[in-house]
Amino acid sequence: MSEARPAPGAQTLARGLRALESIAVAPDGLSILELAEMLGVHRSIASRLLATLAEFRMVIRGADGRYRVGSGLAALASGIHSTLRVAAEPVLRELAESLGATIALLVAEGEEAVALSVVAPAQTTYHLSFRAGGRHPLDRAAGGVALLAGMPPRPGEPARVAEARERGYALTFAEVEPGAYGVGVPIPAVPGMPTACVNLITHREEIARTSPPALVAAAARIAASLS
CATH class of the missing domain: 1.10.10.10 (Winged helix-like DNA-binding domain superfamily/Winged helix DNA-binding domain)
Incomplete structure (x- = not known):
């Protein structure tokens, strides 16, 4: 045959x-x-x-x-980002309120991590935040490490990327904001969607250390809603 x-x-x-x-x-x-x-x-x-x-x-x-x-691809990417943002934001709001910390949706653009959406908790008197559109190198902070972990392995990639891919999340301290903890969880790959992650930022170590299960579950929910 x-x-x-x-x-x-x-x-x-x-x-x-x-x-x-x-x-x-x-x-x-x-x-x-x-x-x-x-x-x-x-x-x-x-x-x-x-x-x-x-x-x-x-x-x-x-x-x-x-x-x-060309511009046609940029318009297509904008539409894809909008779809991802709409699917993620209700989950981000739930997480921000339940964890008492700022939660962001990050995507990989070239060699940078870019914040598509940032949600701060409404019920806390003090929290860290940053603006949507903010970006930093992929090899820095929990969000960048989580995005790399959501991609196929690269030759010579840092050990912490492989570790994050294995355990399902990355945790870093003071790599973008002094004194701040970051926790990043890759969103399971969905055909047609960019590499993305859910990212938490906080000054409180206990929140950072205990948040990974909730972040992993949230990332899975976002992926399921897009599938």
Whole structure:
């Protein structure tokens, strides 16, 4: 019995998605030849894929002939982020009130952790907070470590990332805010959604030490609502 092959339309779609992903992660974009080599196809096929992606503004061709992500992809990403934020915020509010600490939804953008949503508890007189849109390097603080732990292992990744992937959360102290504890839990991967995590920040060590089970359960709830 011969092995089933994907239908031509499905194969073209898969190549287009792979092309878009490859361009999105290339710091200086890709040429037609570079993309063809990455996809293992003839230059003419890569050219047709890029022409289609450009038609929908997913990529743009620069004066140097290299292709980079376009406004259409940015709009798509914005919509995906909105879907994730809407699904997560009710859970974040519950967590903030029950734990008495600020809870954030972070996503990975390149090599940075970016706060999509930040919810502070309404019933406490004192708490730490930060603004939505704030960002810091992925290799710093609980949120960054949790995002890396939510990705496939990278060559040479820090031991604490592998540890967080194994136990389900990362706990750090004073890596972004002096005197503050951070606890980050990766949200289980959902097709079509960016790598994301639930992140807690507090000055109170007892909250940080006892919060992981609630954060893990919340991350699972968010993923389930998106599946």
